[in-house]
Amino acid sequence: MIDHLQDTVTLNNGVTMPGFGLGVYKVDEQTAADSVKAALKNGYRSIDTASYYDNEAGVGRGIKESGISRESIFVTSKVWNDEQGYHNTLEAFENSLAKLGLDYLDLYLIHWPVSDTYLETWQAMEKLYEEGRVRAIGVSNFHVHHLQRLMANTRVKPVIDQVEYHPHLTQESLRVFCEQENIQLEAWSPLKKGRLLDDPSINDLAEKYGKTPAQIILRWDVQNHVVTIPKSTHDERIKENASIFDFALANEDMQKIDSLNQNDRTGKNPDSFDPS
């Protein structure tokens, strides 16, 4: 549940995390360092990276140079597809940590459900969690059937499923399942990589509330209790995207945005992707 006053969610293992953070996909190391510093300066306390993004060193530098204490920042990284399997995952985790220059992660995710290996990968994540190397473990791009198989065969329940989620892909059945199982949903590409910002209905709402289209969409995430991690490398947009806690969308407007759903993905369907 999002606590609107503190803007945090409490995960199913009791750990709290910000309901809002910065994504850094396709951002080079130096730009990642600069964006992380700009975000932390503007109140962000959660950063989403991955070994696949090849910018963990930049993220780590940004965190250090921000001067903000490690404990007040929630850092997520992910194990990539060709790093999966028990031993590979343990090694990938150490590599990520070394690049970030940190001695623990807040959240470690399986990036995609590589079907041959994700159960073994999860066993390695359970070990890292139980040893206190990471405060919480979760998954990304898992459908309901992947979650069911994972939970039927392993000990620790994932705290989060990070999936593509935006007004054109509302993931209704996954959302209901995650709510029942107390697994937090987290939105990747919440702005549909910027492609939703010209949508006429979103722009009508932006005008009605005196907000920008990005702010309308990100506010819809927050009110839907979905953790959101928009990416921007521009200081003014980083600031703009975080300025969503001073207004609320009316129920009828939430429903208007829900009705834009087209089940349209920008990324691969987790059931038919090439894990290489």
Ligand SMILES: NC(=O)C1=CN([C@@H]2O[C@H](COP(=O)(O)OP(=O)(O)OC[C@H]3O[C@@H](n4cnc5c(N)ncnc54)[C@H](OP(=O)(O)O)[C@@H]3O)[C@@H](O)[C@H]2O)C=CC1
């Ligand atoms: N688990 C997974 O498989 C995946 C995870 N992710 C994570 O989710 C994060 C967010 O998703 P992402 O794919 O980056 O896409 P987003 O939906 O966050 O959109 C980012 C795009 O929107 C632009 N933008 C951001 N804010 C504004 C604004 N206020 N006004 C106008 N344009 C804006 C950015 O441009 P600019 O930078 O120039 O401002 C960029 O082009 C990623 O960075 C990554 O951390 C993403 C994909 C897959």
Ligand SMILES: O=C1CO[C@H](CO)[C@@H](O)[C@@H]1O
């Ligand atoms: O995290 C990621 C960044 O975006 C890519 C393209 O959409 C995804 O494939 C990847 O999972």
